[in-house]
Amino acid sequence: AASAAARLDLDGNPIAPLTICMIGAGGFIGSHLCEKLMAETAHVVYAVDVYCDKIRHLVDPAPPYLHGRISFHRLNIKNDSRLEGLIKMADLTINLAAICTPADYNTRPLDTIYSNFIDALPVVKYCSENNKRLIHFSTCEVYGKTIGSFLPTDHPLRKEPEFYVLKEDESPCIFGPIVKQRWSYACAKQLIERLIFAEGAENGLEFTIVRPFNWIGPRMDFIPGVDGPSEGVPRVLACFSNNLLRREPLKLVDGGQSQRTFVYIKDAIEAVHLMIENPARANGQIFNVGNPNNEVTVRQLAEMMTEVYANVSGEPPLDEPMIDVSSKQFYGEGYDDSDKRIPDMTIINKQLGWNPKTPLKDLLETTLTYQHKTYKEAIKRQMSQASAS
Template sequence: MSEGFYRGKRVVVTGASGFIGSHLVEALVREGARVRALVRYTSGSRRGHLDRLPEDVLAQVEVVPGNVEDAGAVRSLVRGADVVFHLAALIGIPYSYVAPQQYVATNVQGTLNVLEAAREHGARVVHTSTSETYGTARYTPIDEAHPLTGQSPYSATKIGADKLAESYHLSFGLEVATIRPFNTYGPRQSSRAIIPSVMQQLAAGSAALRIGSTAPVRDLNFVTDTVAGFLLVGSSARAVGQTLNVGSGRAISIGDLVRLIFEVTGKRAELVTDDARVRPDASEVMVLLADFRRAAELVGYAPRVPLEEGLARTYAYVERHLTDYRPREYAI
C-alpha cells in the first residue's frame, strides 16, 4: 500500500503535462507529495493537461519547463528528489513511422538522461514501459516473461529504454522499477487513441464513424487504476528491480469496443474503414491481455473501474470538452 508513503516526499514527474502524467501529478499532490513537474518548453508557457487540474492542486506543483533530451536540465530537475516517475516519451505509433530518429532521441536518450541524473542524486526511478513492447501475443494472458518484439519504431525505442533501466539497476544498483501499463484510457486522453477518437466523432454528431482495423484485441484500463499502479510501484521496495504489468485483465476487440461505446452513449454511426488509420500488417499488434499477478502479489495492485463505467466517465468528459477536439481530422 502507498498510503502515507508520499507525504512530504520530493517527487519528480517527467511527462507531467500528458494524459497519464497529469492524473499522476494530481494523485501525488493529494497524497501529500512535494511535486516537481517537467513539461515540454513552449514559448507560450503552455502546461498541457496540468491546466485541467483544480487550482488548489496546481498551486502546490512546481512546474518546470524543459526537455528530457537535455541532460543538464534533467540533472537540475532531479536534484533533491526522492522518487522520479519517468513518463516523458513520444507515444504515437503511426508518427513513429514518420519520425523514428526523434523517437530514439526522446525515448532512449531521454531515459538515459533520467537514469544518469537519478544515479548522481540517489533517487528511486519508476520507469514507464508499454504493453506494445510485447508485440502480438504468443500466449495470453501476457506475463512479464513474454518475449519483447519491436513491431514499430515506437515499441523498439521503448524496449531500448526498458533495457537501459534494467541495466542501471543491475550495473549500478540504482533503485529502478519498471511499470508496464496496458492500454490506458479516460478523461484528458488525446484523440490519437481509439476511445476518444470514436467518442469525439459521436459527440459531434458524425453520421459516419471513421476507424482503422476492428480486429485487434486490447486490455483497456481506466486511468485512475493505472495511476494507482504507479503509486504502488513507486512506494514499494519489493518492486525495485522488477518489471510489473498493470492492466484490467479483460480483453475486447476494437469492433466490440465500438459497439459497447454505442451502448454506453446511446449513439450510433455507420462504420467506415479509413485506410490512413490502419497499421502495416506486420506492425499491427493483434492481441494484448495483461497478466498482472506479479503486481498484485508484490505491491497489491488491483483494477477497480469496470470498462462500462470508465467509458461512461470518459464520454462525459469528451462531451464537456468537445471544442478541444477536431472530430473531422485524424490525429496520428
C-alpha cells in the first residue's frame, strides 16, 4: 500500500487520509474508483450499493492488506435510515447512484426521475446539514442538444465551435419536448445540479459536480443473458460487445450518425482522484470530464470495434457487420438523442491540470480484450446449449 505521509496535493500540502462514503460504489465507475483509492491512497471507503459483484475482489471478504480500509454496506438509499449515519461518519460523500442507461429513460421515466432527483435529495440534505463535502455525479446529458443542431445540416456555422463545444459555465441546457421522455434523465440531473448549486450559494455546502462524457472500459454495464437480463439494453459499449461476442450484426440506431467522445475509464478516474484530494481547487466547481480528441460517430465506433474485435478474437468479421434499426424499434416511443458532445476542458485543466491521455483505438483494444476473456466461454456454452435443445 502507498504511504500516505509522502503524498502531496497540487499545492504541495500533505494529503490527510479521508473517510469517504461512496454511494453506488458497486457500479462501473464506483468499482474503478474503489480500486484506485485502495491501490494508491490511504483513504477509507464505505462502499454503499445494492449489489457488489463488481467489487467482490475488494470486499467479499476484503483481502488482508486492505484490512480496515474498505467495507461494503448493502443498502438501498431510497429507504434506509443507515445512510445518514454513514454520511455523518465520513469526511466526504461521493454519490454515483443512479439509473443511467438510455433504454430506461423513455420506458421507465418515473424510476429514472425518482432515482436521479428524489433519491439524491436526502444525500444533499445530509451533507448540507452536517457540513460534509459532496462530490455528485451528474452527466454531459444536461447540455442536451447542441445549438448547431437547430441549423440546416449544411449550414457553415455548424462548423464553428461556439455552436457545439459544451462549456460548464456558458452553454445552455437544450432538451426536447416532454413527450420525448428521453430527456427525463437529463432534466432530473439538471434539477439536482441546480439544487446542489443553490445549497452551496445559500447554505455554504462544499460541493463538486462531475459531468462524465461517455466514460468506457472494462466492467461497464452487463452482457445481456450472461450477467444481466437477456432482454436488457445496456449502453452502446456493452451492446456492441454483446453483438460481437455472439457474432451478430451491430445495430445502428437511426443510422448511427450521432457523435460521441469516449474517454478511457482509467483516465477519467485520475480526474476524480484529483478532485478528492484537492478540495480547495474542486469545491464550488462543475467539471466536464471527457476526451475531446476521441470523437466518432456511432457508425465509426461500430467499424472500429468490429476491426479491433477481429484482431483480439482472431475471428474474421461478418460479411454484413452492421444493420440499421429505427430508434422506435430499438428503444420504443419517446426516444430522442444528443447529436454531438465535445467537452470544453478549460476549467478542469486550469483547476486540476488534468488531461485525458488514451486514444480511442487503444482503449477499445484493452476493453475488447477484457470482454473477450471475460465472456466468450460463457457465451459459447450458452449458444451450444440453445442449439442442442
